[in-house]
Amino acid sequence: MIKQAIIPLAGLGTRLLPLTNVIPKELMPINGKPNLEYIIEECISVGIKEFIFIISKKKINIKNYFTNDNLFKKYLKKKKDSRILSEFKKIKKYKKMIKFVYQDKPKGTGDAVLKCERLIKDKYFLMLLPDDLIIKENCSKEMIKLFKLKKSSIIASKRVPRSTVSRWGILSIKNKKKNHFQIKDVIEKPKIKNSPSNFAIIGRYILSKKIFKEIKKIKPGQGGEIHITDAIKSMIYSGEKFYGNIFKGMYLDCGTFKGYTESCRLIGKYIK
Numbered sequence: 001m002i003k004q005a006i007i008p009l010a011g012l013g014t015r016l017l018p019l020t021n022v023i024p025k026e027l028m029p030i031n032g033k034p035n036l037e038y039i040i041e042e043c044i045s046v047g048i049k050e051f052i053f054i055i056s057k058k059k060i061n062i063k064n065y066f067t068n069d070n071l072f073k074k075y076l077k078k079k080k081d082s083r084i085l086s087e088f089k090k091i092k093k094y095k096k097m098i099k100f101v102y103q104d105k106p107k108g109t110g111d112a113v114l115k116c117e118r119l120i121k122d123k124y125f126l127m128l129l130p131d132d133l134i135i136k137e138n139c140s141k142e143m144i145k146l147f148k149l150k151k152s153s154i155i156a157s158k159r160v161p162r163s164t165v166s167r168w169g170i171l172s173i174k175n176k177k178k179n180h181f182q183i184k185d186v187i188e189k190p191k192i193k194n195s196p197s198n199f200a201i202i203g204r205y206i207l208s209k210k211i212f213k214e215i216k217k218i219k220p221g222q223g224g225e226i227h228i229t230d231a232i233k234s235m236i237y238s239g240e241k242f243y244g245n246i247f248k249g250m251y252l253d254c255g256t257f258k259g260y261t262e263s264c265r266l267i268g269k270y271i272k
């Protein structure tokens, strides 16, 4: 089974400046709680037992949020407050589940994943990009179901407007069924004319441990970063099977200002 989830959190969040000068984007509240807690809840409800958070010194507030409980304790000593008490219990529960690793230079998702190598225990693990919230349906649950069927790596995917392909990792597909397909190839942020389809990668991956070896082999790609997409590509070329899961839920992009504002509105509307 899949018991560990890794979450890259070292990105600078420049698209959300000036807020991200002081608040990590993953802690920005959406309908009363940090973006990151939606991701944690999605994982816990599918049986994830351990999280590996990849942070940087600049993002130390993420660690503080989940580990520093002094203020809670002080406050609760003075006052019985049921809301604060339940928040305190929740944070304590999360604290036990999280390990932190550091990526001090933003060298890409591939590099971030590699930092977790020594902590991954099982053959497969889940990776979630926290900018991508999926609501209404649990995307990780659908992916684990497909994983059980295919016993291979899985990537979440959705169709995007062709005019936007250069914002995403794009998949070349075969044997398309209603909710999934096999991935023939993948290209990170292609030009419209080079895009093999309009099925984009959305930030949920079930990856095999073998990916670590592949990441070590690849060279920096777009923007001088080590992209997980390039490691996936070279695994596909060497015969590893990957499937795309066309998820049912509603996708929210929390990584841009427009997307963040829209996410607040939609989560307020759909999640009670």
Ligand code: G1P
Pocket: 109, 129, 131, 132, 167, 168, 169, 170, 188, 189, 200, 201, 202, 203, 227, 229, 255
């Ligand atoms: C990352 C991935 C990309 C994927 C996207 C989904 O890009 O590299 O393949 O389509 O997440 O949000 P980023 O958002 O870091 O530019």
